[in-house]
Amino acid sequence: MLDFSILTNNIDTYLEGFLNTLKVSLLALILSFILGVIIAVMRISPMKVLQLAGTAFVEFIRNIPLILILFIFYYGLPSLGMELSGFQAGTIALSIYTAAFIAEAIRAGILSVDKGQMEAGRSSGLTYIQTMRYIILPQAIKIVIPPLGNQFINLVKNSSILGVVAGLDLMYFGDSISSATYVVFDVYIFVALFYLILTIPLSLFVGYLERRLAVTG
Amino acid sequence: MKTKKNWLIALILVLIISMLSACGSAEKTGGKESKDTLSVIKKRGKLVVGVKYDTNLFGYKDPSSGKVEGFDIDIAKALAKKIFGDEKKLELKEVTSKTRVQMLKNGDIDAIIATMTITPDRKKEVNFSDVYFKAGQSLLVKKGSKIKGIDDIKKGTKVLAVKGSTSVQNIKDKAPDAQVLEFENYAEAFTALKAGKGEALTTDNSILYGMADQDSNYTLVGEPFTDEPYGIALKKGDNKFTKYVNTFIKEIQDNGDYDKIKSKWIKEQ
Numbered sequence: 429m430l431d432f433s434i435l436t437n438n439i440d441t442y443l444e445g446f447l448n449t450l451k452v453s454l455l456a457l458i459l460s461f462i463l464g465v466i467i468a469v470m471r472i473s474p475m476k477v478l479q480l481a482g483t484a485f486v487e488f489i490r491n492i493p494l495i496l497i498l499f500i501f502y503y504g505l506p507s508l509g510m511e512l513s514g515f516q517a518g519t520i521a522l523s524i525y526t527a528a529f530i531a532e533a534i535r536a537g538i539l540s541v542d543k544g545q546m547e548a549g550r551s552s553g554l555t556y557i558q559t560m561r562y563i564i565l566p567q568a569i570k571i572v573i574p575p576l577g578n579q580f581i582n583l584v585k586n587s588s589i590l591g592v593v594a595g596l597d598l599m600y601f602g603d604s605i606s607s608a609t610y611v612v613f614d615v616y617i618f619v620a621l622f623y624l625i626l627t628i629p630l631s632l633f634v635g636y637l638e639r640r641l642a643v644t645g
Numbered sequence: 646m647k648t649k650k651n652w653l654i655a656l657i658l659v660l661i662i663s664m665l666s667a668c669g670s671a672e673k674t675g676g677k678e679s680k681d682t683l684s685v686i687k688k689r690g691k692l693v694v695g696v697k698y699d700t701n702l703f704g705y706k707d708p709s710s711g712k713v714e715g716f717d718i719d720i721a722k723a724l725a726k727k728i729f730g731d732e733k734k735l736e737l738k739e740v741t742s743k744t745r746v747q748m749l750k751n752g753d754i755d756a757i758i759a760t761m762t763i764t765p766d767r768k769k770e771v772n773f774s775d776v777y778f779k780a781g782q783s784l785l786v787k788k789g790s791k792i793k794g795i796d797d798i799k800k801g802t803k804v805l806a807v808k809g810s811t812s813v814q815n816i817k818d819k820a821p822d823a824q825v826l827e828f829e830n831y832a833e834a835f836t837a838l839k840a841g842k843g844e845a846l847t848t849d850n851s852i853l854y855g856m857a858d859q860d861s862n863y864t865l866v867g868e869p870f871t872d873e874p875y876g877i878a879l880k881k882g883d884n885k886f887t888k889y890v891n892t893f894i895k896e897i898q899d900n901g902d903y904d905k906i907k908s909k910w911i912k913e914q
Contacts, residue, residue, distance in 0.1 A: 592833070594826035603809070604827060606809075607809030608814070610766070
């Protein structure tokens with residue numbers, strides 16, 4: 429049913445897109461995780477200013493479309509003298525967007541750890557940071573893994589947004605192959621399969637982590 | 646209890662969707678079997694034409710008035726007038742270079758009048774009318790640019806183009822060293838040029854004239870380096886309607902309507 433000659437004839441193009449999607453996903457995964465942790469920590473910190481800044485970031489980013497953030501970075505920044513390629517703008521936009529959701533997931537996880545744990549840690553002489561590091565975070569991580577995994581899977585899928593700013597990802601080359609061959613359905617089915625190569629293992633890995641942590645806990 | 650209810654709702658949704666898609670495919674096969682677009686149009690009582698909404702001078706939706714206007718639109722109106730004697734019996738649907746062939750094949754539109762170049766490859770997918778406009782691919786650059794023509798496109802020069810258009814293949818052939826970046830539509834490609842994402846924008850001169858008309862900081866350079874004859878695309882195999890449209894093109898060229906439409910939109914420099 430599927431015309432596999434489309435895949436074999438354009439395999440180089442598909443692979444280039446696949447590698448770029450993999451690259452942007454990995455980069456954005458790392459960046460968004462770091463940024464997300466920082467924002468989450470800000471939101472639950474005892475300092476009011478940090479709390480406010482963290483909340484403002486999350487509410488602002490979470491409530492506008494991803495494509496808008498991308499266009500701001502891609503089309504907007506050059507007017508301020510900053511030149512970004514589609515790939516760079518895409519990576520930044522994806523990282524920022526995903527960070528807002530990750531921050532929320534982490535914050536929810538930390539808050540779900542019983543309040544008494546923090547009090548017990550502090551009264552046994554640990555500092556705030558130490559209590560976080562040794563008592564709260566190890567418990568929170570189990571709660572956080574499933575929603576975090578979902579965010580990472582979403583991130584891979586959302587990376588398809590690069591296609592609209594010539595970001596050279598899978599979706600971009602999918603469009604390109606489709607317009608060169610005049611085949612629509614088959615071309616995009618193969619694109620879908622390439623996305624699945626990335627997302628299915630990720631999904632399985634998150635499931636594995638979930639089970640493993642549940643046992644040791 | 647609650648999960649049971651959810652399952653029921655899901656099941657009903659699936660049923661509705663499959664019924665809807667069944668309707669859709671039935672209509673399509675009907676269209677395909679008869680292959681006679683003209684009688685379908687007459688039965689429906691209006692002509693449905695796929696046009697661009699983002700191409701100044703050819704098919705452009707004015708954001709303030711909401712009206713779609715341009716050279717291609719006027720040709721579509723004239724065609725509706727020939728079929729029904731009334732240019733209002735026309736429905737315009739937005740297409741892009743990427744979607745138009747599929748929409749025609751699906752039967753969503755009766756004809757494509759959307760700056761579409763006649764090519765041998767495309768002829769395998771659709772029927773083309775005779776040429777209704779002769780265009781050629783050219784380059785748009787910022788005034789004062791070092792690029793004065795196709796020969797100035799060197800290795801690493803970023804050239805912007807639109808997905809699904811012949812101009813992508815042409816520029817890759819004529820300037821193989823260029824790095825081509827493809828965008829969704831002309832508006833985005835032009836915005837990218839203005840944002841400095843590339844040194845030149847390439848597509849048919851007819852479209853570039855429209856952009857230069859919008860922003861006088863940009864100008865066309867060099868001679869057109871291709872022949873881009875525009876045709877009206879019709880359903881593959883529908884020779885009756887193709888003949889009808891060819892007669893129509895000849896008629897408006899002979900009676901002067903064509904020249905009126907052309908000079909209204911294209912001011913040759």
